[in-house]
Amino acid sequence: MPEKLFKVHKEEYMLPGNRACAGCGLSLAYRYVLKALRENTILTIPASCLTVLHGLYPTTSVAIPSLNCTFASTAASASGLVAGLAAMNRSDITVVAIAGDGGTYDIGIQALSGAAERGTDFIFVCYDNEGYMNTGTQRSSATPMGALTTTTPVLTKQQNKKDMMKIMEGHDIPFLATTSPSFPIDLYDKFVKAKRIKGTRYLQIATPCPPGWVFAPKDTVKIGRLAVETGIVVLYEIENGKFRFTGRSKTLAEKGTRAPVIQFVERQGRFKKMSLEQLGQLQRWVDHKWAECLKRAEV
Amino acid sequence: MSDVRIMTGNQAAAYGVKLCKVQVVSAYPITPSTSVTETIANWVERGELKAEYVRVESEHSVMTVCVAASTVGARTFTSTSSHGLLYMHEQLHWAAGSRLPIVLACVNRGVGAPWSIFNDQQDSIAQRDTGWIQIYCRDNQEIIDTVIQAYRIAEQVYCPVMVCYDGFVLSHTMMPVEIPDADKVGEFLPPYKPHTILSPEDPRNINPVIFPWQRRDAEGVLRDGYMDMRWKLQHALEGSRNVIVEVCREYAERFGRDHGGMLWTYKADDAEVLLAGMGSIATEATTAADLLREGGIRAGVVGVRVYRPFPRAEVREAFHKAPAIVVFEKDISYGYEGALSADIKAALYGTGIQTPVHNYIAGLGGRDVKANELAEAVRSSLAAIAGGNREQQTWLNCVTEL
Amino acid sequence: MEPKDDNISAMCKPAVGEAGKTGDWRDLTPVIDHAKCIASVKNRPACYLCWLYCPDGIVSAGIPVKIDLDYCKGCGICAEECPAKAITMAVNEEVKK
Numbered sequence: 001m002p003e004k005l006f007k008v009h010k011e012e013y014m015l016p017g018n019r020a021c022a023g024c025g026l027s028l029a030y031r032y033v034l035k036a037l038r039e040n041t042i043l044t045i046p047a048s049c050l051t052v053l054h055g056l057y058p059t060t061s062v063a064i065p066s067l068n069c070t071f072a073s074t075a076a077s078a079s080g081l082v083a084g085l086a087a088m089n090r091s092d093i094t095v096v097a098i099a100g101d102g103g104t105y106d107i108g109i110q111a112l113s114g115a116a117e118r119g120t121d122f123i124f125v126c127y128d129n130e131g132y133m134n135t136g137t138q139r140s141s142a143t144p145m146g147a148l149t150t151t152t153p154v155l156t157k158q159q160n161k162k163d164m165m166k167i168m169e170g171h172d173i174p175f176l177a178t179t180s181p182s183f184p185i186d187l188y189d190k191f192v193k194a195k196r197i198k199g200t201r202y203l204q205i206a207t208p209c210p211p212g213w214v215f216a217p218k219d220t221v222k223i224g225r226l227a228v229e230t231g232i233v234v235l236y237e238i239e240n241g242k243f244r245f246t247g248r249s250k251t252l253a254e255k256g257t258r259a260p261v262i263q264f265v266e267r268q269g270r271f272k273k274m275s276l277e278q279l280g281q282l283q284r285w286v287d288h289k290w291a292e293c294l295k296r297a298e299v
Numbered sequence: 300m301s302d303v304r305i306m307t308g309n310q311a312a313a314y315g316v317k318l319c320k321v322q323v324v325s326a327y328p329i330t331p332s333t334s335v336t337e338t339i340a341n342w343v344e345r346g347e348l349k350a351e352y353v354r355v356e357s358e359h360s361v362m363t364v365c366v367a368a369s370t371v372g373a374r375t376f377t378s379t380s381s382h383g384l385l386y387m388h389e390q391l392h393w394a395a396g397s398r399l400p401i402v403l404a405c406v407n408r409g410v411g412a413p414w415s416i417f418n419d420q421q422d423s424i425a426q427r428d429t430g431w432i433q434i435y436c437r438d439n440q441e442i443i444d445t446v447i448q449a450y451r452i453a454e455q456v457y458c459p460v461m462v463c464y465d466g467f468v469l470s471h472t473m474m475p476v477e478i479p480d481a482d483k484v485g486e487f488l489p490p491y492k493p494h495t496i497l498s499p500e501d502p503r504n505i506n507p508v509i510f511p512w513q514r515r516d517a518e519g520v521l522r523d524g525y526m527d528m529r530w531k532l533q534h535a536l537e538g539s540r541n542v543i544v545e546v547c548r549e550y551a552e553r554f555g556r557d558h559g560g561m562l563w564t565y566k567a568d569d570a571e572v573l574l575a576g577m578g579s580i581a582t583e584a585t586t587a588a589d590l591l592r593e594g595g596i597r598a599g600v601v602g603v604r605v606y607r608p609f610p611r612a613e614v615r616e617a618f619h620k621a622p623a624i625v626v627f628e629k630d631i632s633y634g635y636e637g638a639l640s641a642d643i644k645a646a647l648y649g650t651g652i653q654t655p656v657h658n659y660i661a662g663l664g665g666r667d668v669k670a671n672e673l674a675e676a677v678r679s680s681l682a683a684i685a686g687g688n689r690e691q692q693t694w695l696n697c698v699t700e701l
Numbered sequence: 702m703e704p705k706d707d708n709i710s711a712m713c714k715p716a717v718g719e720a721g722k723t724g725d726w727r728d729l730t731p732v733i734d735h736a737k738c739i740a741s742v743k744n745r746p747a748c749y750l751c752w753l754y755c756p757d758g759i760v761s762a763g764i765p766v767k768i769d770l771d772y773c774k775g776c777g778i779c780a781e782e783c784p785a786k787a788i789t790m791a792v793n794e795e796v797k798k
Contacts, residue, residue, distance in 0.1 A: 017772045
């Protein structure tokens with residue numbers, strides 16, 4: 001019944017009783033990722049929160065075939081699956097790599113860049129919870145400026161978040177998109193679209209993490225929503241180089257409004273040591289990004 | 300009608316891959332292995348070999364591609380050397396733990412720091428604990444034959460196989476090689492049947508986290524913990540000895556060439572001293588043995604062909620009558636001794652064989668090793684043994700003073 | 702004789718409850734007031750935001766809406782997002798009464 005209401009595939013491929021945290025942003029997003037991808041998919045996942053969600057031997061919580069791989073190798077594992085499936089005449093199966101921000105922005109970037117440059121026919125998904133959360137919240141290059149982590153425990157992260165979308169755009173791939181679990185239908189639609197496109201497709205999920213960002217699990221959807229309301233996360237897709245706002249970000253762009261970033265920051269314990277200067281820098285960085293997006297959308 | 304051509308060791312390896320109709324090849328260049336995958340690229344792009352050829356961005360990815368492709372049922376191959384092999388070290392462990400029949404040609408080259416592009420065997424020896432079968436080839440004919448045997452062995456025991464041969468010494472040296480008949484290879488090598496299930500028809504999660512303890516699955520079956528699963532790998536490697544020997548024997552029957560199974564010997568029966576080695580240094584040792592015999596010393600050679608699994612029984616058999624053993628090798632386990640020497644001694648422990656074993660570290664970083672140097676080393680060791688020196692580590696033709 | 706594990710590498714099969722009955726994790730339990738729940742009030746499929754936003758997918762969006770308490774981790778997102786304020790997070794002991 002809800003599937004008709006929301007126009008999503010009804011099957012739940014992520015089974016209950018899994019090891020994801022209560023209120024996990026990835027868990028929520030993953031339901032819709034898998035609903036969109038469906039059965040004719042093979043996943044490959046590196047060491048990450050998702051590995052834990054997938055479960056420990058001999059049982060898995062996910063009813064889609066998946067191959068675990070080492071931390072650095074996700075996109076190469078996908079490349080091997082694509083090549084192997086081609087050799088076995090099973091190129092009808094969609095290969096999807098799903099890594100966290102560590103496995104995408106940091107340790108995984110080399111293999112990802114290689115796979116994208118080769119035009120490998122697969123989908124790479126980065127669920128970005130802005131840190132190494134599986135190991136207890138260490139700083140990654142996706143951690144925003146001003147955030148406390150266990151490796152930036154006093155001075156906070158000093159650098160801006162790395163712009164992975166720009167890096168992936170530099171690879172000349174047919175489809176890129178940003179998504180959020182707080183907007184599940186927008187997420188679902190983008191994955192359905194991605195599944196139909198050939199070539200390297202890159203999707204990012206802006207994933208709130210209650211223990212890592214330090215907020216109550218009940219607020220996961222709200223925090224994710226605020227990220228979009230403030231423009232910290234912009235929902236868009238780039239198809240063959242054409243930029244397009246989607247969903248709530250499209251509405252905000254048309255209305256010309258955005259909430260100030262402090263509304264996002266003040267609700268998370270990880271920002272409690274953020275300085276006023278850093279907050280100002282964050283607001284300016286968001287404003288700048290937003291202006292860039294507006295310019296691209298007009299063209 | 301036999302097809303004999305003059306070719307390099309790298310070309311021989313490539314021809315082996317072609318005859319085995321490998322389906323996925325991943326490639327990354329590193330001296331002196333590069334021409335293996337270059338040769339294959341030519342065939343693939345001309346349509347002479349139907350294979351997916353993935354030009355990855357690092358050696359770590361090279362092995363990852365092989366792992367993933369092999370998991371879905373494709374026969375895979377890659378080649379590398381030295382730092383390339385080192386870079387994929389974690390993936391070697393992963394491939395063995397996954398029990399995938401991947402074949403890798405390791406063109407032996409020294410490791411840095413500082414850089415060496417020249418031959419020694421430190422690269423592959425340093426991988427001896429990963430769970431790969433390791434076979435060391437003496438000449439280019441053995442390379443092509445061993446690549447073919449490797450797929451047969453790997454796909455039967457579900458363990459990956461590393462075919463090792465000396466960089467430049469074999470990889471870039473031209474020798475006559477008989478190319479086996481393609482149809483006969485097809486009869487010798489049945490299609491690969493993966494044990495892994497990765498398909499939408501039967502969704503599984505492969506290689507997740509595993510607990511230290513056993514655990515029941517949803518159907519109530521008690522499944523392995525980590526250690527139990529890893530014992531299976533050890534058990535498979537130990538059991539692969541019989542398969543390796545049998546495959547070698549069947550290959551000899553069909554193709555007329557016997558490379559010796561786990562270990563070969565040369566003039567060993569009446570030997571008063573046995574030289575031991577792996578790869579081309581063992582071949583050099585046969586010339587040294589002849590030189591020594593000319594001078595009245597009854598020398599023989601034991602060539603270790605399969606280093607992992609270690610030929611424990613064959614080593615005990617080969618050395619049980621030897622009054623003296625001199626091991627020459629192109630590797631060193633820093634802080635201890637040459638790996639082959641240590642492994643030989645360990646195999647002899649408890650058997651009552653009390654033979655003195657002298658260890659020569661030779662040829663590191665491509666330093667030339669001449670047969671007469673080996674012969675001189677043996678004479679020197681025999682004198683030392685006569686003087687009561689049962690154990691010795693010498694770096695051959697090397698500055699060993701500060 | 703207990704059958705041995707015939708897998709030579711670690712291959713898992715899908716099943717519910719890999720981590721056990723994760724309902725045990727809860728401190729607070731969601732309680733639905735069906736008099737306020739929009740789907741129940743309208744007596745037709747409607748709203749279902751609790752189903753949409755449940756990270757574990759353990760809400761049965763029928764009439765009435767039901768939550769699988771064997772596996773509900775008690776995150777409270779359903780209660781937070783319900784537009785009719787039909788869900789309250791109650792202390793476990795009170796729910797048992």
